Amino acid sequence: MTARRDAKPQPTARPPAAQRHHRAIADALARWFARNQRDFPWRRRRSGYTGLVAEIMLQQTQASRVAERFPRFLASFPSVKALARASEDQVLKAWEGLGYYRRALMLRAAAGMIVGQFGGRVPRTCAGLRRLPGVGRYTAGAIASIVYGEREAIVDGNVRRVLTRLHEIRRDDAWTWNEAQRLVDAARDPGTFNEALMELGATVCTPRQPRCGDCPVKRWCRGCVSGLPAANSMPARQARKRIEHHHAVVMRRADGAILLEQRDEGGMWRKMWQTPTIECAKALRVGEVKRAAGVPMANLHCCGEFRHETTHRRIVFHVYRASASRLHGRWCDAGELARLPMSNAQRKVLALSGIAVDSPARRPARQRRGNIRVTR
Numbered sequence: 001m002t003a004r005r006d007a008k009p010q011p012t013a014r015p016p017a018a019q020r021h022h023r024a025i026a027d028a029l030a031r032w033f034a035r036n037q038r039d040f041p042w043r044r045r046r047s048g049y050t051g052l053v054a055e056i057m058l059q060q061t062q063a064s065r066v067a068e069r070f071p072r073f074l075a076s077f078p079s080v081k082a083l084a085r086a087s088e089d090q091v092l093k094a095w096e097g098l099g100y101y102r103r104a105l106m107l108r109a110a111a112g113m114i115v116g117q118f119g120g121r122v123p124r125t126c127a128g129l130r131r132l133p134g135v136g137r138y139t140a141g142a143i144a145s146i147v148y149g150e151r152e153a154i155v156d157g158n159v160r161r162v163l164t165r166l167h168e169i170r171r172d173d174a175w176t177w178n179e180a181q182r183l184v185d186a187a188r189d190p191g192t193f194n195e196a197l198m199e200l201g202a203t204v205c206t207p208r209q210p211r212c213g214d215c216p217v218k219r220w221c222r223g224c225v226s227g228l229p230a231a232n233s234m235p236a237r238q239a240r241k242r243i244e245h246h247h248a249v250v251m252r253r254a255d256g257a258i259l260l261e262q263r264d265e266g267g268m269w270r271k272m273w274q275t276p277t278i279e280c281a282k283a284l285r286v287g288e289v290k291r292a293a294g295v296p297m298a299n300l301h302c303c304g305e306f307r308h309e310t311t312h313r314r315i316v317f318h319v320y321r322a323s324a325s326r327l328h329g330r331w332c333d334a335g336e337l338a339r340l341p342m343s344n345a346q347r348k349v350l351a352l353s354g355i356a357v358d359s360p361a362r363r364p365a366r367q368r369r370g371n372i373r374v375t376r
């Protein structure tokens, strides 16, 4: 085809205004992040494996708590192969204190799949990552973008809040994911941008009192201009928590061994170990606890109670002590009590009944000797 002689020279192509707008926001965030990011262990050493462990831990646990547990978990399972080889009890033990123990079992299953089906390498793409147990759209996007530099959006509560405030209107989920994708498409480095956006939501654009004066994207924020950033993105009122009563019976044999049982596959604290526990909607009297337990025991008495809150439940633990001897089950000596995975609530049960168990994971190696200590 011949060019027309009278055609005017075309101006150099410029990205559309919307794209320039997104690029400016992404650049401002990246500059701010370079100066203000918090120092977390998973940011110091990046690989597909460390990214997977960190993102699964961060799904439902505060970053500060993950920062405490993450190095110890990696010391126990330094590679995906080591994690795939570990027993469920070992992985649950290393997960103690992080809560939502189902994630630990999923992570172990994901490691098994990576070794068995992906040649020991964590998949690089969202599609590959989403085949792993426990990895959804957000987690896959986070690993793909932050570890491997893929242009994948991520949306969690922090990102949703920031984008809602920037546009001063609550939109649906599809809009939020699209807007996050437009921003990540415009960013120079997708991983840095995604981390920066989450960091902004966690530290500056916080739910109750956003610090707009310190915000790097303030000049583009409609919510801030209208003075309504807090009002237009407060989370919906929290659902009322379910109240439960757990009656935990610490049964002790003459030689000091304690009876433990393992929880089932489903529900809360899955596959963790505990003292025999009767769960119901109302508090039981001593005689009712004895009948509900349905096993021979002597000297049953209540040592106290405490409250334990989870996201959806308010649990009152009633702690009992009893002596028993002829029961079948797993009688644990001090060493086993320290080694088996137990929830924080169950460790409180033992403490309240007068038994302090030192978990080897919580102490330096040279101190890992002691075991059960009767405190009263």
Ligand code: SF4
Pocket (backbone or CB within 6 Å): 162, 165, 166, 204, 205, 206, 210, 211, 212, 213, 215, 216, 217, 218, 221, 222, 223, 224, 229
């Ligand atoms: Fe949030 Fe304020 Fe920044 Fe807007 S200016 S994104 S409301 S911190």
